[in-house]
Amino acid sequence: MAKKILVVDDEPDMVTFLATLLEDNGYEIVTAADGEEAWEKVEAEKPDLISLDLLMPNKTGIKMFRELRKDKQTTDIPVVMVTGFGKDDVPQMDFKKWIQERAIRPPEAYIEKPVDKDVFLAEVKKALG
Amino acid sequence: MTSEPPSARPDRHVPPGPKRKMPSMLKEPYQLVRRFAGSLSFKLSFYAGLIMFLALVAFVYQSIRSQERDLSAGMVREALKDSEVIKAAIWDGMMTKDRRVIREIVKAIGLGHGFEKIDIYDRNGLVRYSSHADPLRQDFKTEREPLLKEIGTNTLIRHRISEDGQWIHVVNPLVNTKSCSTAACHAHPENHKVLGALAIKFPLTEYRKEIYRNARNATGLAFALFVVISTCIGLAVIFLVNPSIKKLQENAGKVARGEYEPQEPSRGAGEMAELSRSFDAMSRHVHRRTTRLAESRRMYKSLFEEVPCYLTAVDRDYRIVRANRAFREQFGDLVGKHCFAGYKGLDSKCDDCPVEKTFADGLSHRSEHTWLLGIEKAYVIVDTAPIFDDEGNIAEVLEMSLDVTAMKQLQMELERKKQEYQYLFAKVPCYLTVINPDFEIGQTNTLFRRDFGDRVGQKCFKVYKNRDARCPNCPVEKTFADGLSHESEEVWRRNGEEAHVIVHTAPITDDEGKIISVIEMSTNITEVKRLQSELALLGETIAGMSHTIKNILSGLQGGVYVVDSGLERSKGERVRQGWSMVKRNVEKVSELVRGILYAAKEREPEYEECDPGRLLTEVCDLYEERAKAEGASLKRDFRPVMQPGPLDPAGFHSALSNLLSNALDACRGADAGGNLVTVSGRVEAGTLTVEVTDNGVGIPGEVRDKLFSKFYSTKGSKGTGLGLLMTRKVTEEHGGTIHVESEPGRGSRFVIEIPLKPAQEANGLRTAV
Numbered sequence: 001m002a003k004k005i006l007v008v009d010d011e012p013d014m015v016t017f018l019a020t021l022l023e024d025n026g027y028e029i030v031t032a033a034d035g036e037e038a039w040e041k042v043e044a045e046k047p048d049l050i051s052l053d054l055l056m057p058n059k060t061g062i063k064m065f066r067e068l069r070k071d072k073q074t075t076d077i078p079v080v081m082v083t084g085f086g087k088d089d090v091p092q093m094d095f096k097k098w099i100q101e102r103a104i105r106p107p108e109a110y111i112e113k114p115v116d117k118d119v120f121l122a123e124v125k126k127a128l129g
Numbered sequence: 130m131t132s133e134p135p136s137a138r139p140d141r142h143v144p145p146g147p148k149r150k151m152p153s154m155l156k157e158p159y160q161l162v163r164r165f166a167g168s169l170s171f172k173l174s175f176y177a178g179l180i181m182f183l184a185l186v187a188f189v190y191q192s193i194r195s196q197e198r199d200l201s202a203g204m205v206r207e208a209l210k211d212s213e214v215i216k217a218a219i220w221d222g223m224m225t226k227d228r229r230v231i232r233e234i235v236k237a238i239g240l241g242h243g244f245e246k247i248d249i250y251d252r253n254g255l256v257r258y259s260s261h262a263d264p265l266r267q268d269f270k271t272e273r274e275p276l277l278k279e280i281g282t283n284t285l286i287r288h289r290i291s292e293d294g295q296w297i298h299v300v301n302p303l304v305n306t307k308s309c310s311t312a313a314c315h316a317h318p319e320n321h322k323v324l325g326a327l328a329i330k331f332p333l334t335e336y337r338k339e340i341y342r343n344a345r346n347a348t349g350l351a352f353a354l355f356v357v358i359s360t361c362i363g364l365a366v367i368f369l370v371n372p373s374i375k376k377l378q379e380n381a382g383k384v385a386r387g388e389y390e391p392q393e394p395s396r397g398a399g400e401m402a403e404l405s406r407s408f409d410a411m412s413r414h415v416h417r418r419t420t421r422l423a424e425s426r427r428m429y430k431s432l433f434e435e436v437p438c439y440l441t442a443v444d445r446d447y448r449i450v451r452a453n454r455a456f457r458e459q460f461g462d463l464v465g466k467h468c469f470a471g472y473k474g475l476d477s478k479c480d481d482c483p484v485e486k487t488f489a490d491g492l493s494h495r496s497e498h499t500w501l502l503g504i505e506k507a508y509v510i511v512d513t514a515p516i517f518d519d520e521g522n523i524a525e526v527l528e529m530s531l532d533v534t535a536m537k538q539l540q541m542e543l544e545r546k547k548q549e550y551q552y553l554f555a556k557v558p559c560y561l562t563v564i565n566p567d568f569e570i571g572q573t574n575t576l577f578r579r580d581f582g583d584r585v586g587q588k589c590f591k592v593y594k595n596r597d598a599r600c601p602n603c604p605v606e607k608t609f610a611d612g613l614s615h616e617s618e619e620v621w622r623r624n625g626e627e628a629h630v631i632v633h634t635a636p637i638t639d640d641e642g643k644i645i646s647v648i649e650m651s652t653n654i655t656e657v658k659r660l661q662s663e664l665a666l667l668g669e670t671i672a673g674m675s676h677t678i679k680n681i682l683s684g685l686q687g688g689v690y691v692v693d694s695g696l697e698r699s700k701g702e703r704v705r706q707g708w709s710m711v712k713r714n715v716e717k718v719s720e721l722v723r724g725i726l727y728a729a730k731e732r733e734p735e736y737e738e739c740d741p742g743r744l745l746t747e748v749c750d751l752y753e754e755r756a757k758a759e760g761a762s763l764k765r766d767f768r769p770v771m772q773p774g775p776l777d778p779a780g781f782h783s784a785l786s787n788l789l790s791n792a793l794d795a796c797r798g799a800d801a802g803g804n805l806v807t808v809s810g811r812v813e814a815g816t817l818t819v820e821v822t823d824n825g826v827g828i829p830g831e832v833r834d835k836l837f838s839k840f841y842s843t844k845g846s847k848g849t850g851l852g853l854l855m856t857r858k859v860t861e862e863h864g865g866t867i868h869v870e871s872e873p874g875r876g877s878r879f880v881i882e883i884p885l886k887p888a889q890e891a892n893g894l895r896t897a898v
Contacts (some may be wrong), residue, residue: 011680012711017687020703046418087594114682 002030002085003128006047008038008064009082010055014113018051018082021117022124033062042074052107054083069104078108078127079114082115148728159264161523163490169374170366178359187352193344200336204286204297207243212286214238214246216327219258228258228884235260243334245296249303251325252281276300278327296331301327375399389416439509439530442516443468443484449712450525459502469526473500484526487513491523498530508537545854560651561837563637564589564605571646589649594621608634608647609719618654629658677721684714727783727855734862741817742771744778745810748785752793760804761796763789774817787852788821788879795877797826812885817865819881836869 007018012033030045032038034042042050050068054061061081067126068074099106109123165171215238222231230251239247239260249258254277276287276298288299303325305317318325383389389412396402433440433453439460440453447467452460467477468484478485481493493514500507510531518524554561554574560581561574568589573581579593589605590596599606604615614635621628633650691707694700746769756763789806796804807822828836837857856879860867865883 011684013684013687013714014680016706018410019684020687020691020707024694059460070868113679114686 001074002026002028003048004030004045005124006030006032006038006041008032008035008050008061009053010034011053014053014082018115018120022051025121027124029053035060038064039067042068042077045078049078049080049124050081051080051124054081065107066102066104075094075105076122080111080120080123080127081107081109082120083113134870136403170363170371173366174363176360177362178355181358182286182351182355183451185303185354186348189344189347189351192347193340196343197340200340201290201297204331204333204336207298208288208297208299208329209301211244211331212299212327212329214320215329216301216303219249219327231336232258243331245327245330247330248328249278249325250280250328252321254280257325273364274298274328276330277831281321284323290333297331297333298697299329299331301329301577303327337713339360339444367538370401373405378407379403380412382553384412389413389419429793438532439528441468441528441530442525444525445488447478447482481572483511483513484528487515487526488523488542491515505534505815507532509533510873514670515686557650559653562589562649562651564647564649566609566646568599569603592621593651595623603634604634605647606650608636609644612636612638612644628652628653628655674725676722679716681714681721684710684717688712688714724852724855727858734780734859736775736777738773740771740773741781741810741812741819742767742769743777744776744781745785745808745819748782748789749808749896751786752789756793756806759793759797761793764807767808771817772812772885773812774883776883777859777862780833780862784856784859784881785821787856788881790819791879792825795823795827797825815885817881817883819883820878822876824876824877827875828869828871828877829873832868833871837867 005022007015008031009015009018009020010033015031015033023029028124030041030047038050038052041047052061052065056088061083065079065081068077068079096106096110098119108127111120111123163197185555215235218234218238219231222228235247235249235258236623238244238400244260245246247260248256251257275843276289277300280300280302283414284302284304286299286301288297289295304350305324324378335465339386380389433451436453439454439456440451441449441456442451444450447469448468449464449468452464469477469479469482479498481496483496486494493512495510495512498509498511500509510533512529512531514527515528516525516527517522519634543647543820546662554572557574558576560575560577561572563571565571570585570587570589570592573583573585577584584592590600590603594600600619602617604617607613607615613635616634617632619632620631621630630651631654633652635650636644637648639645687712688707691710692704693707695703695705695707704882744769745765749763749765753763785808789808792806796806803824807820807823809820809822810816837853860881860883863883864886866881867881869879871877
C-alpha cells in the first residue's frame with residue numbers, strides 16, 4: 001500500500017512540483033496551502049510523512065512543527081523540513097538552533113530550496129524507513 | 130733730576146727745600162743737616178731751649194735795668210749827701226773868709242774817694258773854687274750844662290746823669306742867708322736869693338762795671354740753661370717719643386704697601402699709646418677695607434670672566450675695551466675694534482643702540498637683537514650699564530649680551546604648538562568643550578558654537594541634554610575622579626531630533642598634575658548609526674531576496690519537472706500546468722530585477738504633461754483581474770479625466786502599482802470575503818492627492834516607522850523590501866510627500882500628495898531632490 005505524504009507549502013508552484021514528484025514515485029499525496037489547512041489534513045488523512053515549508057502565513061511551519069511533536073498522536077510522524085532559509089541567510093532565523101534550544105526531536109530531514117529532487121526523494125524514503 | 134732722594138720719603142712732612150743745583154760732594158752733608166733740622170727731636174729741643182733762652186735774656190735785661198735804676202738812685206742820694214757835706218765844709222770857710230782854706234777843703238774833698246770834680250760857681254756862673262784847676266775861669270760848661278742855667282735864681286738841688294751814662298752831675302745851690310747878707314766880707318745883697326752853686330761830678334764807672342758783670346753772669350747762666358734744657362728735651366724725644374713714632378711710621382709704610390699684619394694692642398697709657406691704639410684701629414679698618422676691596426675686585430674680575438654671557442666694556446667711540454672669556458671664545462680677540470664691526474659686521478653704529486642710550490642718560494637699557502653667528506641666526510638680549518670714572522662721568526658702558534636662541538626657539542615652538550592646538554581645537558569635526566569642576570562649559574570649538582551657540586558658563590548637562598541635573602554615568606565626573614579618559618555612548622534629543630553621540634573625556638592638568646578641567650569630545654554618530662541600521666536592513670533584504678530567488682528557482686525547477694513529467698506520461702494537462710509555472714516564475718524574476726534596478730539605479734525621471742485620471746485607470750485595469758482572483762473588490766473613486774499636470778508616467782505608474790499590489794497583499798492575509806481596495810484621486814488647489822485604502826491586515830506601529838526605509842519588507846518570502854522605497858522615491862522626485870495611516874486588523878491608507886507645476890519647473894525639481 002502506497003505511503004501517504006502531506007505536502008504543506010504556501011507557494012502553489014512548490015506544492016505542484018513536490019506533489020507531482022512524489023506522485024510519479026508512487027506515493028499518495030495530500031496537499032495544504034497553510035498551517036491551519038495542514039492541521040486539518042493531518043487529522044483527517046493521517047499521513048505517513050509530512051513535507052513542511054518553514055515560512056507560511058496563518059501558523060508558520062515552526063509552530064506547526066512544534067504542535068506536531070507535542071501531540072501524542074502525531075509526534076511519531078516523520079517530518080521533512082523544506083525551506084528557502086539557510087542559517088547563513090538570516091542568523092536570527094536559525095531553525096536548527098531553535099530546535100536544539102527547546103529539546104524537541106529534530107525533523108527527520110532538512111531540505112533547502114532549490115530542492116534537489118533526488119536528495120529529496122532519498123530523504124523521504126529514509127524517513128519512512 | 131730731583132733733589133729728593135728716596136731716603137727722604139719718611140720725612141715727607143718736611144717741606145722740600147728750594148730746588149737748586151749743588152755740588153754732589155756737598156749733597157750728603159746738606160741732606161744730613163736737613164734731616165737733622167727736620168727731625169722732631171731737634172725741633173722740639175731747639176725751639177723749646179730758644180724760648181727758654183730768650184725768656185732768661187729778657188729777664189736779665191729787665192733785672193739789670195731795675196738794678197741800674199736802684200744803683201743810680203743810691204748814687205744820687207749819696208752824691209746829694211756828699212754835696213751837703215761839702216757845702217757845710219765850705220760854708221765854714223766862707224764864714225771865716227779864708228778862701229784858701231776853702232780852696233784846700235775843696236781840693237781835699239775833691240781828691241777824696243769817689244769824686245771826679247768839685248766846682249763852686251758864683252751866681253754869675255764863674256768858677257770860684259775847683260778841685261781841679263784854678264778858679265775864676267769862665268767854665269764853658271755853665272753855658273751848656275742845663276743844670277747850671279738860672280744858677281742865680283734856682284734854689285733847688287738838682288742832678289743829671291750824663292748822656293753816655295758815665296757820670297752823675299749834682300748842683301746844690303748856695304742860698305743867701307742873713308749871715309751872708311750882713312757879713313762884712315763881701316756883702317751879698319739881700320735880694321740875692323741864690324749866691325752861687327756847688328757842682329759836683331761823680332763817676333759811675335765802677336757801678337757800671339758791676340752791672341755788666343752781673344749781666345754777663347746772668348747771660349751765661351741763661352745760655353747754660355738753654356743748652357741743658359734743649360739737651361734734655363732732645364734726649365727725651367729721642368728715647369721716649371721717637372721709637373713710637375718710628376713704629377707708627379713703619380706700620381704706616383706697611384699699610385700703605387698693603388702689608389698690614391695685625392698688632393698686639395698697645396697696653397700703655399698716655400697720648401702715645403692712645404695714638405698707637407688709634408693708629409692700629411685705623412690700620413685694621415684700612416686693612417679690612419682694603420681686603421674687602423681686593424676681594425670685590427677679584428670677584429668682579431672672576432665674574433666678568435666666567436659669567437656665561439657675552440660681556441664687553443665699550444668706550445664712547447664704540448670700541449671694545451675689555452671682553453670676557455665667553456665673548457673671546459665666540460668672537461676672538463676684538464679688543465680695540467668697534468663693537469658693531471666686531472660681531473655684527475656693520476660699518477656704523479646699530480640702530481636702536483642701547484650703549485648710546487646709556488651714554489646719553491646714564492641708565493641701564495635692555496633690548497633684543499638678532500645676530501648672525503656664522504650662518505646661524507641668534508636671538509640675543511642686550512643689557513647695558515654705565516661705568517663711572519672718579520669724577521662721576523660715564524667712562525665706559527658695560528654691555529651684557531645673553532644668547533637666548535634656544536629659549537626663543539622653544540618659545541616659538543610653543544607658540545606654534547599652541548596655534549596648532551588652537552586650530553585643532555577649533556576645526557576638529559566634533560563638539561569640543563572644556564568643562565570645569567562645577568560642570569560648566571569653559572571653552573568651545575567652532576562646530577559646537579555653530580550647533581549650540583555661545584553657551585560658555587552654562588551647565589554642560591543643560592546645554593547638551595537639556596537636563597536640570599547631572600547625567601547618570603557621567604564620563605566627565607569619572608575623569609575628574611580618576612584622571613583617566615572615559616567614553617560613553619549617548620542619545621541626545623534636540624529640536625525634536627535624536628542624535629547618537631559618542632563622548633570621550635580627557636583630563637587637563639595644571640603644573641602640579643592636579644586636574645583643573647576636563648575636555649569633552651562628542652562625536653555625532655547619528656549618520657553612522659543610520660548607515661549601520663541600513664546595512665542591517667540591507668542584510669535582511671538580501672537574505673529575503675535570496676529567499677525569493679530560491680523560491681523562484683524552485684518554482685522554475687518544479688515547472689520544468691512537471692512539464693517533463695507531463696511529456697513522459699503524455700499528459701497534456703500536466704504539460705500546460707508545468708509550462709504556466711515556468712512562465713510565472715520567469716515573470717517573477719523580471720519583476721524582481723526591475724525592482725532592484727529601480728531601487729539601486731539613479732533613474733532619470735521624464736516629465737510630460739499627462740492626465741492623472743488616465744494613469745489611475747491604467748493601473749486599476751492592470752490589477753482588476755488579480756483582485757478578482759484573490760476575492761477582493763477594487764473600487765475606483767476618481768474621475769477618469771482630471772486636470773493634467775507634469776508627471777513622470779513610468780515612475781507614477783510603478784509607484785501606484787506598488788501601492789495597489791501591497792493593498793491586495795494586505796487583503797490576502799486577512800479574512801476572505803468582503804476585502805475592499807479603494808483607489809481615490811483628485812486635484813485641488815494645484816495639488817494631486819491619490820489615496821489607496823484597504824481593509825486588510827493593517828500595519829503595526831513599530832513597522833510603520835521603517836516602512837519607507839530601503840529594503841524593508843513585511844512580507845517574508847513574498848517581498849523584496851523595494852516597493853515602498855521606490856514609491857517614496859518617485860513621490861519625492863515629483864516634489865510630493867507620502868504618508869500612511871493604519872490600524873492593525875482594520876486596514877491601511879497610503880496618501881500621496883504631489884503639487885502640479887509647469888513641466889519646466891517640474892524638471893528643475895528633479896535636481897533639487
